[in-house]
Amino acid sequence: MANREIMKVNDIREDDSKGRHTTTHRQLIMLENGAMIIDTPGMRELGMWDVSEGLDTTFSDVEELAKRCKFRDCSHKSEPGCAVKAALESGELSQDRWKNYVKLKKEAAFAQWKEKVNRRIKKKS
Numbered sequence: 001m002a003n004r005e006i007m008k009v010n011d012i013r014e015d016d017s018k019g020r021h022t023t024t025h026r027q028l029i030m031l032e033n034g035a036m037i038i039d040t041p042g043m044r045e046l047g048m049w050d051v052s053e054g055l056d057t058t059f060s061d062v063e064e065l066a067k068r069c070k071f072r073d074c075s076h077k078s079e080p081g082c083a084v085k086a087a088l089e090s091g092e093l094s095q096d097r098w099k100n101y102v103k104l105k106k107e108a109a110f111a112q113w114k115e116k117v118n119r120r121i122k123k124k125s
Contacts, residue, residue, distance in 0.1 A: 003032065006029055024041055025041070026038065026039065026040050026041070027039045055101070055104055055105065055108060059097075059101045059104075061093070062084070062093065062097070062098070062101045065083045065084045065087050065092075065093060066083065066084055067083075068083035069081060069082050069083045069084065070082070084098070
């Protein structure tokens with residue numbers, strides 16, 4: 001919340017509870033708490049690009065641990081000889097870092113799936 005008027009806004013439509021575009025230019029808005037908001041008129045959604053290479057680089061420590069697992073298809077949940085589980089238990093790998101890795105992997109997989117679906121739809125039309 002900005003606690004001040006930054007831009008002109010319109011009312012929300014009563015029939016579908018959606019807003020109306022008011023702004024006509026892009027603007028980066030810095031809030032008092034340090035957060036930033038980008039107002040991009042006409043943009044309806046943001047999505048992830050292919051981040052698989054970036055994830056592997058950013059989480060190279062996790063990737064290296066996973067390579068040390070006893071089984072190549074280890075889910076890192078209950079398999080014996082799981083290097084990731086062992087690192088989590090010993091504190092070598094923090095729970096927060098692991099959760100972020102898993103979350104971003106899921107988001108990247110969903111983005112890839114969505115892209116495949118969109119390509120199939122475009123081929124059919």
